[in-house]
Amino acid sequence: SQQGEEDPQALSIQEGENATMNCSYKTSINNLQWYRQNSGRGLVHLILIRSNEREKHSGRLRVTLDTSKKSSSLLITASRAADTASYFCAIHGSGNTGKLIFGQGTTLQVKP
Amino acid sequence: DAGVTQSPTHLIKTRGQQVTLRCSPISGHKSVSWYQQVLGQGPQFIFQYYEKEERGRGNFPDRFSARQFPNYSSELNVNALLLGDSALYLCASSGGYGGGNQPQHFGDGTRLSIL
Numbered sequence: 001s002q003q004g005e006e007d008p009q010a011l012s013i014q015e016g017e018n019a020t021m022n023c024s025y026k027t028s029i030n031n032l033q034w035y036r037q038n039s040g041r042g043l044v045h046l047i048l049i050r051s052n053e054r055e056k057h058s059g060r061l062r063v064t065l066d067t068s069k070k071s072s073s074l075l076i077t078a079s080r081a082a083d084t085a086s087y088f089c090a091i092h093g094s095g096n097t098g099k100l101i102f103g104q105g106t107t108l109q110v111k112p
Numbered sequence: 113d114a115g116v117t118q119s120p121t122h123l124i125k126t127r128g129q130q131v132t133l134r135c136s137p138i139s140g141h142k143s144v145s146w147y148q149q150v151l152g153q154g155p156q157f158i159f160q161y162y163e164k165e166e167r168g169r170g171n172f173p174d175r176f177s178a179r180q181f182p183n184y185s186s187e188l189n190v191n192a193l194l195l196g197d198s199a200l201y202l203c204a205s206s207g208g209y210g211g212g213n214q215p216q217h218f219g220d221g222t223r224l225s226i227l
Contacts, residue, residue: 004154030212042116042202042218043155050213088154092212097168098143100216102154 004032004089004103012109019076021106023089024069032065032072033090033100043088046074081112114139116219118203124225125193133188133222135203141217143167143210144186146178147202149221155202161186162210190224198226 007022023032031050035043047063049056049072056063062075076083086107090100117136125131137144143162147155157170161180180186184205190197200223204216 033215035218040220040223042220043204043216045215045217048213048215090154095168096209096211098145098160098162098206098210098212098214098216099157099168099170100145100155100212101157102147104152104154 004091004101006087006089006103006106008106009104010107010109012111013079015079015081015110015112017079017110019079019083019108019110021074021087021089021108023072023074023103025072025089025091026070027091027093029067029091029093031092032063033092034061034063034072034074035088035090035102037086037088037105039085046087076108079108079110081110084108084110116203116205116217118201118219118222120222121220122223122225124227126227127193127195129193130189130191131193131224133190133201133203133224135186135188135205135219137184137186137203137205138207138217141205141207142184143206143208144180144184145204145206145216146186146188147204148172149200149202151199158188160210167210193226195226198224200224 034046145160146158149155160168208214
């Protein structure tokens with residue numbers, strides 16, 4: 001299976017702390033994407049990292065990709081209560097479809 | 113600019129019925145994908161359409177079908193509904209050539225409940 005597997009399943013931190021979420025996968029990828037989902041809403045795209053990239057930043061977000069270990073991590077620095085959400089990694093594998101394979105997600109709670 | 117819009121937002125059906133869900137992509141986007149998200153799980157890919165042609169299909173039974181119209185909007189149809197079809201159905205659009213190298217933009221979904 002190409003499914004991304006995320007760790008931890010749930011994470012609870014205080015505002016201002018950093019949050020790290022990990023994603024592992026089993027096959028070759030074209031890119032890996034991270035999405036956020038607030039309760040009952042659609043997914044919001046955060047970062048896309050290509051297979052030949054190792055690190056990308058966007059504001060308080062930092063994503064790393066290690067293709068040799070088939071793993072990625074999402075770091076949220078200086079977390080805020082508004083960061084409370086579920087975070088999903090999604091694998092785009094080979095082929096010319098736009099199919100994404102999502103992991104089960106990490107539920108992040110940031111306490112004020 | 114308007115994002116991806118889906119209708120209806122909520123729907124209640126009974127087993128055996130049929131349902132049609134609708135999606136309007138972001139203006140200029142030619143690729144539309146459908147995902148099913150069961151409570152507590154990540155979204156699962158159902159279909160992708162690009163330029164009105166089916167580009168990809170996930171592991172779903174033939175009860176699930178979709179199409180894309182000349183204005184790039186899309187419909188997802190599900191026949192002979194089962195209790196297990198209860199889920200949030202998400203539509204996503206993307207720019208480029210729909211090959212997966214562009215981020216996908218999701219609507220807020222249609223919450224389908226089967227009684």
